[in-house]
Amino acid sequence: MLFCLATALSRSHPFGPVTRNVVDLGQQYLPYHAYWRSFLRGETHGDAFLNWNSGFGANFLGDVGTYLSSPVDLLVVFFPADRIELALYVVTAVKITAAGAAMAALLLRLRPGPWPVAAALGTAYALSGWTFNFGSTVPMWLDGLAAFPLLCLVGEWARTGRRPVLGPLVVALAWIANFYTAYMATLGAAVVLAVRLLTAEETATVRRRLAGALRAARSVLVGVGLAAPLVAVVFLGTKTADPTPEVTFAPAAWTDVLARFLPATASTASPALFIGTPALLLALTLPFNRAVAPRVRAALTAAVVLVTLSLQWEPTHLLWHAGASPNGVPYRQAFVLCGLLLIAAWFSVAGGVPRPAALLAGGALLGGLAWAARGSVDIDRWTFPASGAAVLLALIAALLALAAARREPSGAVGGNHRDSTGTAPEAPTGDNRENSTATARQDSARTALKAPARPARLLPVLAVLLLVAAQAGEAAVTGKRIEEQQRAEVAWSPRTGPWHEAAAREVARADAWPRHRTDPGEVPGGNDVLLVGGQGADHYSSLTSETTSRTLVSLGFGAYAKGRHPVTLDNPVTDALFSVGTRMRSEPAEPVRQDAPPRATVTATTVPVPPLVTVRPSARPAGPSGDSAFARQERLLGASVYELPAPRRTGRALAAHCPAGSEVWFWAPEYRGTATLAGQRPVRFDGKPPAVSAAMGALGTVPASGEVRIALDPEGRARLPREPVGCLVRARLDTAVDRLTATGATRVRTTGHTVTAALPPGSTGVAVLAVPRISGWSCAAGDADLRPARAYEGLVAVPLDGRADTVHCSFRPPGLRLGGAVGAAALLALAATGVLHRRRSRG
Template identity: 80%
Template sequence: MPPAAEAVCAEDETVGDEPGGEERRRFAVLRAPAAAALLTAALLCLATRLSRTYPFGPVTRNVVDLGQQYLPYHAYWRALLLGETHGDAFLNWNSGFGTNFLGDIGTYLSSPFDLLVVFFPADRVELALYVVTAVKITAAAAAMALLLLRLRPGPWPVAAVLGTDYALSGWTLNYGATVPMWLDGLVAFPLLCLVGEWARTGRRPVLGPLVVALAWIANFYTAYMATLGAAVVLAVRLLTAEETAGARQRLAGALRAARSVLIGIGLAAPLVVVVFLATKVADPTPETTFAPAPWTDVLARFLPATASVASPALFIGTPALALALTLPFNRAVAPRVRAGWTAAILLVTLSLQWEPTHLLWHAGASPNGIPYRQTFVLCGLLLIGAWFSAARGVPRPAALLAGTALLGALAWAARGSVDIDRWTFPAFGAAALLALVAVLLALGAQRKSTARVLPVLAVVLLVAAQAGEAAVTGKRIEEQQRAKVSWSPRVGPWHATAAAEVARADAWPRHRTDPGEVPGGNDVLLVGGQGADYYSSLTADVTSRTLASLGFGHYAKGRHPVTLDNPVADALFSIGTRLRSKPTEPVRQDAAPRATVTATTTPVPPLVTVRPPGRPATHPGDSAFARQERLLGADVYELPAPRRTGRTLTARCPAGSQVWFWAPEYKGTAALAGERPVSFDGKPPSVRAPMQALGTVPDSGAVRIDLGPEGKVRLPREPVGCLVRARLDSAVRELTATGATRVRATGHTVTAELPPGSKGVAVLASPRISGWRCAADEADARPARAYQGLVAVPLDGRASTVTCSFRPPGMRLGAAIGAAALLALAATGFLHRRRARR
């Protein structure tokens, strides 16, 4: 063992007996987390700089959901915390015409780290999100370094490097950095392992459940995976640690751990139950059948600079992986410890590839998209194995040779994988060479006790090897993601102009202001306003189906409805002001977008309208045009039966009417004779194209629509509707005259004053999602009715007001569970103190 390492271990074991030794020991333990955090932050920033990515370069980092979900959500979260939104923690008025925001908070924003956004100005939300991401990753490094030293004393520099390896694993760089909510699970895993250690040794019975609760509140999805991983670690510790050598001690430790987990989850229940029930009514995604990745690809993911969403991201750095592979052969480690950790790592590795255990890791449902979201747990286990092999010094030559042979065999077997990058083997070879030199220096220091500089050089080379690989891997993964997946541009002048126009035109709750299309998705969360655009895992099935039936488009298999620039839809949802943007230059990855933004205001009915008794005489059928008319209560379209010849549609409509084309599954162009082609982007089931205007019917009344030359043409039975504007204007005037005379809206409540004698149904222009309760006048509030998918209240002619309020389902149940857990925590603390006094 190198002299420096021996000194560190000796210090950890003896300073507690000296005067002031406890303070020195605590300082020694804190050095590793602090060093791990600093090294991680530096390497993360270096990788960002090497890839020329914001904030250290001009290129956007907003790939896939990072730009479409997390960036807009954090912008809205900042505005909500500072009191700058119309909604509150219960209801988001901006998105989806009214959505359950407490569920979104619990899914995307409940991490304590997300509160950092309030310290940044509104036009620096991208920087805020990067800082939040970096802080989570550095916290994970510190937590892992602390855990390693708690599991076994050893040289703190090695613990710091291994903590950095955990935080900058392939999972983090490939998945977590672009899905920031999952990073809370990365932090949670070592913390929950610490909770297991406290339970095993009978310490901190109150702090343990609080840590569990914080982990589950921050992100219950990855906290669930981290809890399973911590259970694996606890099981190995109970079976291998000397403190739990007897069956009674093992059982007591397991029961204490179970108590901590149950109380902690109970404390998190007020939020977790709300999210859980929201997922039950969310728009369902198509069922996914798990298909294990080829083992060649799995092995390749242990190597640097590999990226894929179809295989587990297992890179932890070549030196750390080599140390982990020496564990089974390291005779300096007790046999049962070697056997326990080796078995745990192998079983967890196999569990990634077996469907029953795959479903167990993902709470019973195979996820869409990335199927290996639990991989951070295996990365942590590998690093724990590396620590046990290196904590008492450099493994002996026989173990090193065996581990190196395994490493070489792994790299050789992975050479044909499609995930191998041109940087993979050069980075692997350089890191392996530096690690080899570091080992030789450390072994030389064991023979020459006077060569105190050699251990320092060994640690420096180890840091250089890990740092170089992590930086190269981070750089290449970001570059590959930008080249292969969808991306959004940086927030820039386009968004700022749209936000200024929305603020100027906002008239909520007299009517809505829709910002239209702004690059990035979830536009209203970025720039304000109240529109249909909304992207969440909790998008209600009611919202998705209602909007799709009215001609709105969507992405993400229905969970991302988008705006519909259609005057009938504007009337239905009281969109009085609509913004339209025209880019002044192409949208690029390396520049902030710019556009000219114009606002148009038109008369629309109020947010609450009244439909008289009886069924309106409108077009029958299930086309979006007929459904719009039924909800509007007026016949405003002419619906011809177009004649199709090849890729041409012909029909006749009233002269001067506006031709609308509805083809949700069509991908291609459609052009009215004499007009410019309009693009449609249907790709079922993922993408549904919205209806669009093609132009004005000429004086002859002849309508000819030419479809693009490529792809199959799948059209609904009634794809063409000709809007007669005079009829729509008349319907708007009628709904305005009979609708609410005044509408007041607070965070999650709407109150409307109605004309005297109103009969029929009062309709609130918001999808009837679970949680709405309404009442007429002073009557008791009851679950809201539905009218063509919108919130409705029956009227008997006597009510002068209606009030509708939204409360996220599950709040009462969650509060009851949380209160019971709080009592259990108090009882646990009381009994522990009582036993301590005895």
């Protein structure tokens, strides 16, 4: 509810007109969930192995494991296609709710205490600054948010020798849902387990503690093994993905780190650590709370301090991120520290409100933190007012609770009862005595609550209500301000609307797969083909293959996200190369806005193109030499269709001579600015290496004089390649298309991840499938056995000897076989564990 309130206060969809689709939420997660819905309903051409829509053919199982494998993501199937934004919002809200519930359950398992306070602290965890700043816009990371408390519960079960089968299943679920953040959550759970092994049982022997640690390790190993069929595919997918530039970790200024503990702060360069000022105050009282056993205070305080320091030290930063410093947000593991802080807060308050001395000491630390953070650039105008109001409400709540404790008999809930360990005592052989002790305390508390007068019984209730109000108010303000700051400072995509619906209708009407591809063209957002259907180059994924990215960019396609987001190219040569027979073009009705769905008129144009499988006379492409995109297109096409002049550059102008009536194309991947052919309108190019490669663009038609004059208006230094201009002669292209069509496949049939093509009898040379040759493709000619496919200028190729009149290609995600073997072994280990545990229980 609080998450929804924050969304409503920021006027964001679905409670307002403004888009929530900032950065990857609009460009990756929304399109992937739209495609996931279509896939689950059987409305796609591909299957779980291969996505025919994106990147001219992409490894879908890897993307499932990266973005879509959480059980909560299945909810999208219950929403109509035009409500996919609402579906993703519900998925996000459910994940946040699950994380809060899991944390509340963990707190009550770690130490008995008042459940309303545990619920409030669980909510504080679910609605931390990390959730608002990162998790709500990267929904797959929210699975790690829920995984951390669940994995801590697995650690508790292992420590006490309980649930040896359920534990690995929970680990497997966490790693399947999102193995990236599950890895971080597993490290965090190991820290909590270490604290518990050192503090939970004062009389436990070293042998017993070691046994608990080994049981936990077994649960993790078996659980990760069960998840291996998916994890292995994702892991190997990252190895073949287009590499991003190496990042050197630079720790944030400590002033900014401290500021992020406060409300209404947002940044991608510092860790999001806000958990609510009242919860933070309770955590800061732990070192001074004499009602908690000294070793518990020392161990938990040390854990919080060490984890905080680990965020800022490069070796531990790399450990948290599995050895590679990430591009973008460098503090993705911060949710673990938020969880540790709330565990510390719970241990300090579970036995009752800390004494005034502890509250004063914690308040002094909080005041010092706020004072030290006052100069941070992350401080918002709402930060200190929201924090001050929360402190005031928390102070009143503490006074009410202390007053109630003085009026209640010893042992009542809200009092400061202390035991020797800081937790409920445990029997050496398990949790039976712990549970009975907790039950006795709760019975005692219920008895004690009957004794005081009615006003005294209301004081604890009022205290909890004020605590909840303080936490809720800060969370709502923080969520509101973070959403507003993100919309103002980072890239955004508009809401889905009439433009997308019109494109989807046109694509459905014109779709002729596999006779030829239908490209939806440019649609606002990203991953357009996942949103509206069709089969195009557009593909934005962390697993976008290096082969796909390099092949397409080398042919003149544009790309964002340092190469991991190739986009469509409206060029007749590349349309012929990739069998794009129908292309959509959109004319926007108005500029794209944050507060309104986009509208446009969408038209479809169909032209003759070669089939999906063509035959080339040789395994070595023929065509002109050179490294320009024009030369590469011609080599792949097998014909010279461009005139490639050597333009003369004079200042900010290019001059050349081309055949009259030919089409002038400008190619400069690093160029940012406009290029204008004399007498035509300016064309915008947005190159910004290494993040963005500009696509080649059409400038206009060569006049009868044959003179080509291009005016450049660069933003910054104008870096141009050696051959930036190509003049396309359409008659030559038509001849090349006719030749490839005549010698190409007479019939093409596709299934979810296979292609079968019938060829003219006696075909020799090489059959070329218009799909990037990513890892996983195997092909054969005729009845031969499948073998790893060869490459022809980056595309899938099959050698022909004149005897076969068919070719067959199949795709299997790399790592699937290895992951399946590991998963089967883990399943046997789990079964053996269950059998042994059952025998011991009976014995």
